[in-house]
Amino acid sequence: MENNIINIKRQLKGLTLDELKEYFKETGEPAFRGEQLFNWMYNHLAVSFDEMQNFSKQLRAKLSGNCLIQALELVTVQDSPQTGTKKFLFQTSDERKIESVIIPDGDRATLCISTQVGCPLDCKFCATGLMGYKRNLTVGEVVDQYLLAAREYGKDKITNIVYMGMGEPLLNYKATLSSLSIFTAELTKGLSRNRITVSTSGIAPKIRELADSGFRVKLALSLHSCFEDVRSTIMPINNKFSLKDNIESIKYFARKTGSRITFEYTMLKGINDRKEDVKALIKLCSQIPSKINIIPFNSIAHMNPGGISATLEPTPLKEIEHFAQQLRDNNITVMIRETQGNDIAAACGQLAAKY
Numbered sequence: 001m002e003n004n005i006i007n008i009k010r011q012l013k014g015l016t017l018d019e020l021k022e023y024f025k026e027t028g029e030p031a032f033r034g035e036q037l038f039n040w041m042y043n044h045l046a047v048s049f050d051e052m053q054n055f056s057k058q059l060r061a062k063l064s065g066n067c068l069i070q071a072l073e074l075v076t077v078q079d080s081p082q083t084g085t086k087k088f089l090f091q092t093s094d095e096r097k098i099e100s101v102i103i104p105d106g107d108r109a110t111l112c113i114s115t116q117v118g119c120p121l122d123c124k125f126c127a128t129g130l131m132g133y134k135r136n137l138t139v140g141e142v143v144d145q146y147l148l149a150a151r152e153y154g155k156d157k158i159t160n161i162v163y164m165g166m167g168e169p170l171l172n173y174k175a176t177l178s179s180l181s182i183f184t185a186e187l188t189k190g191l192s193r194n195r196i197t198v199s200t201s202g203i204a205p206k207i208r209e210l211a212d213s214g215f216r217v218k219l220a221l222s223l224h225s226c227f228e229d230v231r232s233t234i235m236p237i238n239n240k241f242s243l244k245d246n247i248e249s250i251k252y253f254a255r256k257t258g259s260r261i262t263f264e265y266t267m268l269k270g271i272n273d274r275k276e277d278v279k280a281l282i283k284l285c286s287q288i289p290s291k292i293n294i295i296p297f298n299s300i301a302h303m304n305p306g307g308i309s310a311t312l313e314p315t316p317l318k319e320i321e322h323f324a325q326q327l328r329d330n331n332i333t334v335m336i337r338e339t340q341g342n343d344i345a346a347a348c349g350q351l352a353a354k355y
């Protein structure tokens, strides 16, 4: 009988330093090769073994035969001429499409990365939620968004990474943690640990785990309302992990990491922009070291939504400013995020592959 030997290559992109050292030991090579490969992939942004000059020709051939170091393929880069925003479209090996965005702001540039294809949480204002859940991204796919974008844009020019693209990072917890381990490793030069923010819709037990993990990342909670019933209407996950649970968890996170929490607040007309919302926010912020990031609601009309999603409207900018002023008058730090990249559908909550 014919013997079909299928050669499945091992994906090394996404392995942490310890895992790479282990891999080399297993294959009869010295562990320090793991450190060298880590350096090539995550510092020098190498995409082929041929680039690795301190590896012998033989070793490069062996690695090329057995391993892969590209988890994503860059399909297109789209520029927004108005804002300088760049949207990257990537393809996975199973032909899923994912997007990441670079948002420049003065001498900073923030890369927004995804952790899932789609999202299972069905927030009513979110385009990703409307597309449903396909699968978790692998660690390699999470870090390759940064590595491939950095190759195009310039590694040193990306100053911040936010986990605010498609998906809920704390529902893909293991991959999120491994990606943080890579991004914050001593060996990954130029990427300060203070510049990474994980944004969550509020998976309370995982917020505690993240606090205990020792990675000094910043946390953003997608708050959107201080009232349980309103929050449950627009964010069904609130029925499972209530705001009360999440507030306890973020207090723990703030205490344990000594960092300030960011509350993300997408302004929805008549839903969370009322007088009582201002009052409730003032009360909440007095209990937790925090700041508020107001996000003007980006249209999701391109997804042709039904139900409550079809009825959502943005709060007019003038009213947003008035809302923010009342908070500032109470010594709360408030940022109103500019809607960037609207013209190329690269704004927050619009990251949904329409392919």
Ligand code: SAH
Pocket: 125, 126, 127, 163, 164, 165, 166, 167, 168, 169, 199, 200, 201, 221, 222, 264, 265, 266, 295, 296, 297, 298, 299, 300, 348, 349, 350
């Ligand atoms: N799943 C995570 C991270 C991705 S969403 C989370 O929910 O936090 C990133 C941010 O964009 C969240 O604060 C989310 O609530 C917000 N967002 C989603 N859709 C939006 C829209 N249409 N307009 C404005 N902000 C939106």
Ligand code: SF4
Pocket: 119, 120, 121, 122, 123, 126, 127, 128, 129, 130, 165, 166, 167, 168, 201, 222
């Ligand atoms: Fe998922 Fe975040 Fe969108 Fe909610 S806002 S559906 S958690 S990506």
